[in-house]
Amino acid sequence: MSRPLPHLVLARLRESLRHPETIFWTFLFPILLAVALGIAFRGERPGPTNVVVVEDPGAAEVERGLKADNGMRIEVLSREAADHRLRTGRAAVLVIPGDPVVFRYDPTRPESRLARERVDRALQHAAGRTDPLGVSDNLVAEPGARYIDFLIPGLLGMNLMSGGLWGIGWVIVEDRIRKLLKLQLATPMRKRDFLLAHMLARLTFVPLEVVPLLFLSWLIFGVSSAGSLLSLTTVTVAGALSFAGLGTLVASRARTTATISGLINLATFPMIVVSGVFFSTSRFPDPLQPLIRALPLTALIDGLRGVMTDGAHLAVLWPHFLVMGLWGALSFAGALWLFRWT
């Protein structure tokens, strides 16, 4: 009794693990990326606000008024130099002395809007305004609400996507170019076993992609999951299967490595941008939101964040499972229909 399926899976795993670049892209790259981004956005106290006072009559008085707030770095420059600072982003706001005092800033920059309020408050106080209500701040930096806590599920999702598309799509196209697909078609091997082997090999890789990243982000940044391990595993597997389907679809007809890398990049880049890997999807306009939510990477990342940050129950995540399931099933069906063996 011959059993082609385990042999196909084993061959696939051996071939991947014997390529050092697989190890790099699968295991090391995501960890390096997480560490680099974690350090870059490590949530330090915000830096001082850069304010430039334009060298006009009254500048000295304005400068004195602003000095009351020690969270500001203040410079007095000529109008030309000040404008240059603003244009190049090194000043958040310009203060032009006079009556009225003019705040010059770009309202699309959040830090500029904050700086404007801050400068305004300092100057109003210097001019004699008093606050009728006493307030005090209570600052938090709890795990779960930091950028790194937002980032790790995003990176996990992105990883599962690249793993599915490159790990299945690229490999199938290589086999086609090598004419191995054709040769295997000439044997009694079942096509079903061949595609299933790719899926299974892919699933065996998933823990290797997920566990080290989660472990190191816990060790270095203290990132942990609010939800259960079972929920996390379920969402991960659903995402992996969904992208395995998509990987098979992109590989179904491509005959050159240029075509397949083009197709994979075409599929992945837009999702990396809009699906909330590095920043929230809410930054995109409302009319686009339904479209963004229908993408498999958005569903996967939202599901992962739901489990890891909010400890959401699986049942609550059904819309995400639906999206991933539909993408996986439809693309796999499409792949079977379009697949070219020769």
Place this chain on the structure above:
Amino acid sequence: MKTLPFAGPEGAGGTAVSLLGVVKRYDDVVAVDSLDLEVRVGECFGLLGPNGAGKTTTIEILIGLQEPTSGEDVVLGRNWGGDDRSLRSRIGVSLQETRFPERLTVAEVVTLFRSFYPRGRDVPSVIREVGLTEKARSWTSKLSGGQRQRLALACALVGDPELLVLDEPTTGLDPQARLQFGDSILSYKDRGCTILVSTHYMEEAQRLCDRVAIIERGKAIAIGSPGELIASLDGNLVVEVELAAGDVGDEDVQRLAGVTSVRRENGALLVSVREAHVTVPALLDLFRICSASLAQLTLRQATLEDVYVSLTGRQYRDE
């Protein structure tokens, strides 16, 4: 000797493969043009012809990888489109230019292919038979061209097939590796199985094959044993002459007694003759009259290449 699970109309000498009026058309190109072919059980049959003659398309139709535009295709008593898996399990195939996964070992690749077949042979013994035992644990990327072709042969053999189909198994190999490969094929044939092999090396076909079909533009222009095809030539001896100085006119040579045809290849004069003892002295006389001096004169049996040239009127190029 293995027993064959089916008997053709002529018993042991039955038909392994039969193509009847097979046509394969791609858009406006006719790759195979009403081809008739019969391969008998137990023989080594060669498809012979230059690149682009339609050999690969013929083979792919025959092993069910392509559907013919029209015509009948019967393999081991069956048609494609029925129980293809059971038919495939009786055929071993090696295709042109297959590259195996680089970082699997020879033994791993053969084991993988063994797993595709419901029954088959012991992997180490197949690897030994193709002479790769020492390389069994090497990655396929470390193999030479000849070793890769032998690995492909091992993959074709490991399912213990009744019919072995090899598409250009020796293309790109040096002559020594081609000879070794030929020996492997011959030892397989000795076990009583049927082989269909395509090649563009005429001398290889002549050495290995019981019968050959010369394929030209999708048609079989001659079918028979190499001996029969050569004997069918009007003049099955060839005089090859290289002149050191001077020259003779082809028409003058053609007029000599016993000469059936004259052609030139790579500066040599090739004269097909019926009887050497009549023509050679006449030829030497002609050289003397024309004051041409002889560098070399060889008398040889005609080959399949001469058959090809006489059938097509074109010089045969095998690269």
